[in-house]
Amino acid sequence: MSLRIAAVGDVHLGTDMGGRYRSHLTGIEEKADVLLLAGDLTRHGTLEEGEVVVEEFRDLPIPVIAVLGNHDHHSDKPAEIAAMMREAGIAVLHDDAVVLDVNGERLGVVGGKGFGGGFAGKCASEFGEPEIKAFVNHTKRIADRWRTALKELEADRRVVLSHYSPVNDTLAGEPPEIYPFLGSYLLAEAIDAEGADLILHGHAHMGTEKGVTPAGIRVRNVALPVLGRAYGVYCLNGDGRC
Template identity: 40%
Template sequence: MAEKGITAKARVGNGDTVRIAAIGDLHVQEDAETSCRDLFGEVSREADVLVLTGDLTNLGRPREAEILAEDLRACAIPVVAVLGNHDYESGAVEDVAHILRQAGVHLLDGQTAEIKEVGFVGVKGFIGGFGSRMLGSFGEPAIKAMVAESVSESMRLENAMRQVRTNRTLVVLHYAPVVETVAGEPLEIFPFLGSSRLAETIDRFKVSAVVHGHAHRGVYEGRTPGGAPVYNVAMHVVKPTGRPYALLEI
C-alpha cells in the first residue's frame, strides 16, 4: 500500500509493520440516521487492526451496542476496544460489554491482547488532572474516592503492562494521559479529561504508541514525559489522514 495517510511510525523490535486504524467517540445512537458500516469497510481495506478508544455508545444502552455490533460486521480485520464514560451512563455496562465481546471485539479492561505480534493493552483510565495541578488525595471522602479511582486505573494499566510479551506495544485508553492532546478544550474541564498518573505508568515500560479519545476539541499529537508518542483519535479531532480515523504504523 502507498504511504498516503500514515500518521505515525513506531518501529520497535522485529516483525512486519502493522497498520493500525484508531478512532474514538463514535457515540452510536439508537435513532441515528447515519451508520458506521461504510467507515468500517473502508478501514478494513486500509489497516490490519481497528482500535476503538471508548464512548462507543452515546448513552450506554444495550441497543446502541447492538447497532455498533451490527455495523462491525462490515469490518474484516480484528477489533480492539476500551469503553468510555458514556458507555457507563445507563448502568448497563455489563450488557454493553457482553454484546461487543459476542461480536468478536477484543474489549480490554485491564487486559492485554496480542495480534500480529503487537501487544494491545487497554484500560478506560480516569480523571484527575495533569502535572503539578493533578488532584491529590486530601480533604473530603468524595475527593479521596475520586483520586483512589484514578490511582486504581493506573495500577490496572501497570498490571496489564507487566503481562506483555511482545516487542511492540500499543496502549489503548479513553482518558488522556497528557495535557498536550487536550489543548483546545476549555481550561476549566482539563481535570476531567484525563490524568498524568496514566503517563507515569506508561513511562515505566517500552511503549510504541498510545491512543486515546474523550477530548473532542483536543489536538492530535503529544508525548509523555518519557517520550512515548500519544495520539488523540477522537473522531472529531483533525488528523493527518483527513479521515475520522488515524492510521499508525507499528
Template identity: 40%
Template sequence: MASENGKLRVAAIGDLHVQENDVAPYRELFSEISSMADVLVLCGDLTNFGKTGEANILADDIKSCSIPVVGVLGNHDYECGQPEKVCEILHEAGMTILDEQAIEIQGVGFAGVKGFMGGYGRGELAPFGEPIAKAFVDEAMNEARKLENGLRSLRTDRSVAVLHYSPTVETLEGEPEAIFQYLGSQRLADAIDRFDHVKAVVHGHAHHGTYEGRTPGGTPVYNVAQFVLKPTFGKQYVVLEI
C-alpha cells in the first residue's frame, strides 16, 4: 500500500553479488524491506558469476518478500553465459525481470535494462571503423533502444527507470575517471530524457561512485550499489518516494 501522501515507496539496492556458499544472505533484509516499502527494485549484479546455484540462493530469499520485486541483470549475471537461466530462476521466485517488458505497480511505471558501456559526451564511442567497434556501439545503442521502448509503452504519469550501468558521470564520481567509459553510457540518458514521466533513475555497478546525480535533462539519478549506500546511509538499501 502506498504511503499516506499517495506516493509509492520504492526500495532499491544494487550489486548483491550472491555467491554459492552464501546462506540466506538477503532473507532478513528483504523481510525488513517488505515492511518499509511497497516495491523492491534490484539493480543488477544479483549473482557473482551468473551461476544457477547463486541464482537459486537469491531466489529463495526473494520468496520471503511480501511486496513486488522487479529489476534487471548486471554484467556479473552474464559471466557464465546463461543469463536466460538466471532470469528463469528469479522469475519463478516471483521477480519481474524488466528488460523486454515494462510494468505498472500502483500507478507507477517501471522500465529497465542492464545497459552497457560506451562513455559520455565527447568521450562517447562512435560506430566507426572496425566491425568489432561497431558491434560494441550497437550493443550500447540496442540497450538504449530497449529502454526507450519500455518507457514509451508506459501510460503512467510517474515512472522509474531501472538500470545496472549508469546514464551519467555524476554518479560515477569517486571511481577513476579513466574507467568512466566502462561504467555506463550517455545513450541511456538520451533515452530517459525523452520522457517527462520518468521521475527517478536507479542503477548500480559503480561501487566507489556517488549516490546522487542527474541526467543532462535534469532527471534525478541514484547510484544504489550497496557499496555506495552503506557508507553513505549506514544501510544496504534506500527508499525513494515516487
C-alpha cells in the first residue's frame, strides 16, 4: 500500500488568522493519509496563538503529528502549547517517536524542534565560552535523542520531522552567513546512522524544497513560503508508484 504524507511548516498563525489556513485543509483526506507539521505554527508562541493552532488543525479526518519551532518557544510556553495540542488529539514530538497504523503499515515518525550550529567544516564547536558550549551541546543532545529514538523505532516506514534543517541543500536561497542558525549537520549525521525514508523540516523560508543527506536520505523543506502551496504531499512506497 502507498503511504501519502502531507507536510507543511511555518504557517505562523496569529490571533487574527483563525480559519484562514483551515480552509485549505478541506478534502485533505483525499490526498494524504497523515499530516505532519514542521514547527513555527505560531508567530510569538503565546497561548492565544496556540489556541488558534489547535482550532486550525483539530478534528481533521487524518492523524496530525507536529513539532514546535523557535517561534513557538518565544513566549516560553512550548510545553503549554504542546499540551493544548495533545489535548485536541494532535501528537507533538519532543525528541521522541510516535508510530501510527496507516493502511496496515506502521508509520514511525521521530523528531522535535532540532537546532542550529552549522554544517560540516563551517560549524560551531563545543569549545570556549560556556554560551558557545551550551549552544552546541543543545544540538548534540537533540541529535543523540533522535539517534536513540530511531534505533528503538519499530516501524515499516521511518520519517523524521524537524523544524531546523539537517542539511544545507534545502537552505539554498538563504544568505550563507546565517546557515548556522538554520540547522546542523549533527542532526543528519544521527539520522544517517540509523536510517530513515524521508526527512521533513521547515524554518528556512527562503530555502529550497528538495535536498538529500550525505547517506542519500531525501530531505524536503516544507516551509509554507518555500512550498507556495498549502502543504506538500510525499508518497512513500519504495517502488516509485502510488
